[in-house]
Amino acid sequence: MTTAQKIKDIEEEMARTQKNKATAKHLGILKAKLAKLKRELIEPKGGGGGGGEGFGVSKTGDARVGLIGFPSVGKSTLLTKLTGTFSEVASYEFTTLTCVPGVIYYRGAKIQLLDLPGIIQGAKDGKGRGKQVIAVGKTCDLICITLDALKPMTHKRIIEDELEGFGIRLNKEPPKINFNRKDKGGINYSTTCEQSELDLDIIKSICSEYRITCADICLRDDSTADDLIDVIEGNRAYIPCLYILNKIDQLTLEELEILDQIEYNVPISAHLEWNLDELLDKMWKYLDLFRVYTKPKGQVPDYNAPVVMRRSRPSVEDFCNRIHSAVAKQLKYALVWGSSAKHHPQRVGLSHILEDEDVIQLIKRV
DSSP: OHHHHHHHHHHHHHHHHHOOOHHHHHHHHHHHHHHHHHHHHHHHHOOOOSSSOOOOOOSSSEEEEEESSSSSSSHHHHHHHHOOOOOOOOSSSSSOSSOOOEEETTEEEEEEEEEEOOOOTTTTGGGGGHHHHHHTTTTTEEEEEEEETTTTTTTHHHHHHHHHTTTTTEEEEOOOOOEESSSSSEEEEESSSSOOSSOHHHHHHHHHHOOOSSSSEEEOSOHHHHHHHHHOOOOOOOEEEEEEEOOGSOOOOHHHHHHSSSSSSSBTTTTBBBTTTHHHHHHHOOOOOOOEEETTTSSOOOOEEEEEEEETTTTTHHHHHHHOOTHHHHEEEEEESSSSSSSSSSEEEOOOOTTTTEEEEEOOOO
C-alpha cells in the first residue's frame, strides 16, 4: 500500500469517528500517524532530486513575499505592476512554470516578491510541481494567497489545506508547549491552565506513536492534539498570510461587501492597478517592519538609506547586528532621536528599544 493510500485510509477513518471524550485518545493516535505519513510524503527516504529548474532563487533584500494561488488568478500581472519585472501573462492556465522573482522598493525597504507557479489540489502530494512551490513558500516571511474574486471561495480552503499539509501554519502563533526529551523518568506532564482536550493518557498515546517514552511536557495554554503533534514534529513554519482578492473590477458593490467579510483580505484589480497602495501598506504591516536612520557624527541623518528591522527584534543591539556582528562589541553608547527617546538626543545602551523612523548615532569605544 502506498503512503498516499495510507493517508487516505486514516483520513476516512477520522471522518467516520465521532468526536467526544471517549474517542479523543483514538483520534490523537490517528492524527499522530497521519502527521508521520505526511512527513514521509514530503521528505521521502533517500533524499529528493532538488528543487527543479527556476526554484533555486536566493533570498535577498529585507523580506521575502510569495504569491501563491491557482493558475490564471493574476499573480504574474500583479508581479509586473508592483516590481516592473516581466512575468509571462496569457489567457490560458499554467503560463508561469518556474519561480519568477522581482523586487519592491517601499519605504526604503527592499522586498523580494516571488511569482510562484499555480498550484492545484493535491499539490502537497506532488501534483503539478506542488512540492517545490510550497517548499519555496515555506521560506517566505509573508505568503499572499492570490484569489480570483469571480471564482468560488472553495479555492481558498483548498490552498489552505495544501499549505497545512506541508507544515505551514497561516496567521497562527506557535503552540505554547514546552517539550523536552530526556533519557529516563517517563512522561512528566504539567499544565498552567485548564485543558479541554488533552490529558495524560492522550499525551502518552501520541508520544508512544513517536516512540517517545521519556519527556517533560508543560502546556501553557489550552492546547489540542494537533498542537502537541506540531511541537513534536518540530518542522512547522508559522507564517503571516494576506488574501489578495483580484479582479474586483468585474464585481458589483454588493458582491464586494460579501467578500470583505473574509479575514486578512485586500481587494485589488491588478490589471487596472486599483488599490495597490493599500496592498503595499498591508504587506508592510504584516511583515512587521520598521525603519531606523543613521546619523554620522557631525552630519545630518541619512534619510535615503534606512536600516530596515523587524519589530520582533527592535533593540539597539539588534540594530548593531544588522550592520555587522562586531559592532555591538565595540559600542560605547548610542545617541537616539525620535519617538523612543525621552529627550533629544538620549544616550542609550544595547537594550534600548527603537521605534519606527528613529535616528541613531553609534559611539564606539576608543
